[in-house]
Amino acid sequence: MSNIVAIVRNLWKYYIIGNTSVAVLKNVNLEVRRGEIIGIHGPSGSGKSTLLKIMAGLEKPDQGEVIIEGYNLNLLSEDGLAMIRTNIVSYIPQDYGLIEDFTVYENIELPLMLLGLEKRERHIRIMELIDYMGLRGKESIRVKYLSGGEKQRVAIARALTITPSLLLADEPASNLDWENAKKVLELFVKISRDFNTSIVIVSHDPRTLEYTYRRFEMFDGILRPLT
Ligand SMILES: Nc1ncnc2c1ncn2[C@@H]1O[C@H](COP(=O)(O)OP(=O)(O)OP(=O)(O)O)[C@@H](O)[C@H]1O
Numbered sequence: 001m002s003n004i005v006a007i008v009r010n011l012w013k014y015y016i017i018g019n020t021s022v023a024v025l026k027n028v029n030l031e032v033r034r035g036e037i038i039g040i041h042g043p044s045g046s047g048k049s050t051l052l053k054i055m056a057g058l059e060k061p062d063q064g065e066v067i068i069e070g071y072n073l074n075l076l077s078e079d080g081l082a083m084i085r086t087n088i089v090s091y092i093p094q095d096y097g098l099i100e101d102f103t104v105y106e107n108i109e110l111p112l113m114l115l116g117l118e119k120r121e122r123h124i125r126i127m128e129l130i131d132y133m134g135l136r137g138k139e140s141i142r143v144k145y146l147s148g149g150e151k152q153r154v155a156i157a158r159a160l161t162i163t164p165s166l167l168l169a170d171e172p173a174s175n176l177d178w179e180n181a182k183k184v185l186e187l188f189v190k191i192s193r194d195f196n197t198s199i200v201i202v203s204h205d206p207r208t209l210e211y212t213y214r215r216f217e218m219f220d221g222i223l224r225p226l227t
Contacts, residue, residue: 002070005165005198006032006055011064013050013221024050025061026221032166035196037188039212041203041226046218048202049094052168055200056091057081069165086114090159094170096151100144104135104154107143111161129157133187149180156187160195167191167199173208185211 013025024047032038042048053059055066057073066073069088073081085091098107108129112122130136133153143151152172159167169188173181188199189211201212209215215226 001034003034004031005034005069006030007065007067008051008055009065009067011051011054011061011066013047013054013059014062024221025054028064028221028223030216030223032198032200034165034198035192036214037192037199037201037212039201039203039209039215040218040223041206041209041215042218044204047221048204048218049170051218051223052091052170052200052202055166056089056168057084058091086111087162088164089166089168090162090164091168092152092155092159092170092172094174096155098143098151098155098158101142103140103142104130104146105139107154108157108161111158115162125161129160132160133157147180148175149184152176152184153187156184156191160191163195164197167197169199169201171203172201173203173205178207181205181208 008028008030011025011028012023014021014023028051040048050059054061057076068084071084073084076084105126108126109122112125117125130139133156135150135153135157138146138150143154146154172184172188176184185208188201191197192199201208217224217226
């Protein structure tokens with residue numbers, strides 16, 4: 001197994017805004033090592049979410065490439081990209097990406113159904129994750145009734161159903177007060193230790209960087225290491 005989980009090489013992305021084409025990622029390069037936590041800090045609109053979505057195979061770059069566990073995402077079909085998302089990379093969107101009317105249990109169950117696990121196996125895995133994330137007792141509560149911190153923990157539990165090599169977290173602490181944000185960030189540290197998962201956390205809050213080992217700044221589409 002290679003020590004490098006992901007390589008982002010010479011990545012460019014443009015959006016048409018009004019009548020003009022605007023570069024939102026400008027020659028972004030990044031290597032993610034196994035088991036490390038990378039922090040990317042930058043203001044709103046600097047391109048952080050766009051980078052994560054491209055790394056998750058949810059959007060395509062205009063130039064450059066992303067290689068995850070040896071797979072060049074540019075060369076994969078839609079089925080291939082779906083395989084990456086169900087087996088290797090988990091992306092946690094800023095709005096958690098949960099189904100608000102479903103219970104905690106049902107939200108965590110969905111990806112396990114996609115993986116084709118039997119009901120009994122699903123149950124064992126769901127309860128393991130519920131315990132791991134400190135959500136015991138909340139299984140049958142609909143997500144819409146949970147606090148922001150609890151929703152974030154359900155979103156992380158769902159992302160962990162596959163034990164990903166790479167976990168991409170978009171502003172995981174931004175909707176939380178700092179006490180709850182710290183608990184979530186400590187969980188990411190625990191996950192990287194327990195499963196050797198590589199984690200990329202993007203945030204506009206510089207305090208988030210305290211929980212990461214290698215730090216970068218994104219400004220106007222340019223990614224630079226922070227020293
Ligand atoms: N699908 C899209 N179509 C057009 N423009 C887009 C699209 N997605 C993002 N943008 C623009 O690209 C720029 C970068 O957006 P992005 O969401 O990557 O930034 P961000 O750093 O994650 O900010 P935030 O934290 O506010 O989400 C913004 O100016 C945004 O308006």
